Amino acid sequence: MASRTIENYLKQLWLQQQEARGKFVPMGKLATLVGVTAGTATTMVKAIADSGLAKYAPRAGVRLTRAGEQLALHVLRRHRLLELFLVEILGIDWSDAHAEAEELEHVISETVLERIDLLLGHPSVDPHGDPIPSSAGKVEAPELCSLAELQKGNSTVIVRIADQSSEFLRFAQASGLVPQAAVVIEHHNPQAGAISARPDGKQPVMLSMAAAAKFLVRPCAPTGRRKK
Amino acid sequence: MASRTIENYLKQLWLQQQEARGKFVPMGKLATLVGVTAGTATTMVKAIADSGLAKYAPRAGVRLTRAGEQLALHVLRRHRLLELFLVEILGIDWSDAHAEAEELEHVISETVLERIDLLLGHPSVDPHGDPIPSSAGKVEAPELCSLAELQKGNSTVIVRIADQSSEFLRFAQASGLVPQAAVVIEHHNPQAGAISARPDGKQPVMLSMAAAAKFLVRPCAPTGRRKK
DNA sequence: TTCTATACTTTGACTATTCAAAATCCATGA
């Protein structure tokens, strides 16, 4: 079994590969994601590559092999099921669940995990709307667009939040910008680099384009319009 | 914070000290409990003693300081609450809960632990009847006697099982000798070194004195007798 | 008192993971 250190490297690698499909992840990037120095990342990656979980190209970066991806997805499954469990069953704060799950994901047994999965009714997404890989290591990754891509007057539903930091999640929750929430774009000013979004039944929220891009929504290009 | 390794040493030390109150725990004993060689135990104990959590007397053994006891009790609280949680909430098998909790006890946060405590209704004993230390690090340790000390015809109630091994627990469960179960001593033969105990509504079970000693009961010396 | 079995301690070595700092590579712009 992979050590918890290696599990972390694999998980971060997988997440990063989603951003830039198929590309090699540069060492510096991986190092900051895992929270170690670049030298450490190089050493570990070489070891991981030796065990067949990744392909390492010096000065180019790393990429997971199929075996590495599978392992990463198992870790991610544990992580996301735990997050949902912590929020739903234990009532842990949404913004803290990520950090808690980060620890638990490396020690939870398969037995306990399947119990949790059962208790939650075999859920397909975690509290941030991120898909939970199946126990066979499959994830469905629907194409989504973000709040930043919508026009004034568009209405949509948030399905996913692409930032796990507790500060951002606290802000999102306080604003009412949570998964399942319906929102309307009230203003859209590309020149100013900001939009204003109004969650159903809440005050409008100002968002920079960078912040807006973290809210993934559906439908992407709404056909049904609604008066603003 | 103490590492998970040190937490394990402290926990085993505390448990062992309960057996022989106040005495120093010999190195060999500690080593087997923790599952390392004697040399390793000596090295670790010296480090633990240096950090003020235990007193180490070369060739005599170790004893926890007050600070060490407190830390040990916090670990034990985590362990026992987790065991109960695994059994009650997740439906994990009684006999497996111990091993699962063994891992989780070192990574669970205070926040999650208090949630679990709340969810379980601030329980006072774990699934084996072992008392759960309070968050302030207090345990009440009632004087109990064992099935081995009772006479033929005595009836009593099992309150605690002093063996965490899953084999023994599986046997106990299969026989009906679980906490809260009422039992009657049907035969008692010190010469043969065995007794026969009948759990309410079950078949009588043969027990060696060693096995019988693992079932702690109340009342100790029943005043109310009952026909056999 | 002396010997010895047994438990305990010491020593040297190994693995996994990490960092800091020095060395190296390489795309870029002059």
Place this chain on the structure above:
DNA sequence: TCATGGATTTTGAATAGTCAAAGTATAGAA
């Protein structure tokens, strides 16, 4: 073509925990 700067790799060293094997202490037996 050549010097640079930034990213990357290498190197040397440190920490935590572990084992095997060699050395040591001591309670009893003789």
